[in-house]
Amino acid sequence: xxxxxxxxxxxxxxxxxxxxxxxxxxxxxxxxxxxxxxxxxxxxxxxxxxxxxxxxxxxxxxxxxxxxxxxxxxxxxxxxxxxxxxxxxxxxxxxxxxxxxxxxxxxxxxxxxxxxxxxxxxxxxxxxxxxxxxxxxxxxxxxxxxxxxxxxxxxx
Numbered sequence: 001x002x003x004x005x006x007x008x009x010x011x012x013x014x015x016x017x018x019x020x021x022x023x024x025x026x027x028x029x030x031x032x033x034x035x036x037x038x039x040x041x042x043x044x045x046x047x048x049x050x051x052x053x054x055x056x057x058x059x060x061x062x063x064x065x066x067x068x069x070x071x072x073x074x075x076x077x078x079x080x081x082x083x084x085x086x087x088x089x090x091x092x093x094x095x096x097x098x099x100x101x102x103x104x105x106x107x108x109x110x111x112x113x114x115x116x117x118x119x120x121x122x123x124x125x126x127x128x129x130x131x132x133x134x135x136x137x138x139x140x141x142x143x144x145x146x147x148x149x150x151x152x153x154x155x156x
Contacts, residue, residue, distance in 0.1 A: 033149065033150045034147065034148060034149035034150070035147070035148060035149075036060070036145070036146070036147060036148075037060065037061055037128055037130055037144065037145070037146055037147065037148040038058075038059070038060045038143070038144070038145055039056055039058065039059045039060075039061075039064065039130070039143065039144040039145075040056070040057050040058035040059075040135070040141055040142070040143050040144075041054040041055060041056050041057060041070060041141070041142050041143075041144070042054060042055050042056075042057045042140055042141055043140055043141070043142060044140040048075055048076030048077060048084075049075050049076075050072065050073055050074055050075050050086075051071065051072070051073070052071075052072045052076075053069050053070065053071050053072070054069070054070045054072075054142070055067065055068075055069055055070075056068040056069070056070065057141075061148065063092060063096065063122045063123055063126070064090065064092050064123075065092060065093070067093070068090065068091060068092040068093065069090075069091045070088055070089070070090055070091075071088060071089045071091060072084070072086040072087075072088055072102070073086055073087040073088070073089070074086035074087065080105075082105055082106045082107040083103070083104065083105050083106070084102060084103070084104040084106070084112070085101075085102075085103045085104075086101070086102055087099070087100070087101055088100045088101060088102050088114065090116065090119070090123070092121075092122065092123060094121065095120055095121040096119070096120065096121035096122040096123045097119050097120050097121065097123060098116045098118065098119030098120075098123040098126045098128075099116065099117065099118065099119065100114055100115055100116035100117065100128075101114065101115055102114040102132065104132050109133075111132055111133065111134070112131070112132040113129065113130065113131060113132060114128075114129075114130050114132055114144060115127075115128065115129050115130075116128045116148075124150075125150045125151040125152070126148065126149075126150055127148065127149055127150075127151070128146060128147065128148040128149075129146050129147060130144035130145055130146030130147075130148075131144070131145050131146055132144060133145070
């Protein structure tokens with residue numbers, strides 16, 4: 001009986017250590033965090049040239065704070081006068097970056113999609129797929145709404 005109580009106490013202490021180490025959040029063996037991503041970015045002053053930058057003015061994800069920048073590497077209208085199809089770098093500052101691609105057709109109501117796969121710093125393991133739409137005053141402000149996730153060990 002004493003050995004059984006000792007084992008239960010040891011198991012209880014181990015469980016308590018896990019709860020303390022994770023801040024009380026549940027631990028899943030092989031998954032990272034995920035959720036809905038909602039971002040508004042301001043592209044006032046964009047000229048459609050490679051190197052254009054938009055500034056994030058609203059974000060619900062701590063790893064992508066307000067003031068983060070989105071850099072576009074290709075020019076607007078290369079494939080079609082109404083399209084943007086560009087590699088992008090999401091720069092959240094201090095070495096926290098994510099690489100992605102945005103394809104946007106400005107001739108339709110919900111014009112496009114951006115995807116991100118991995119990054120550096122706090123954006124390591126980050127992936128997202130977001131719908132792009134104009135809101136509330138086109139063409140300067142755009143919203144990104146979709147899902148994001150961090151693989152195991154990313155986004156700390």
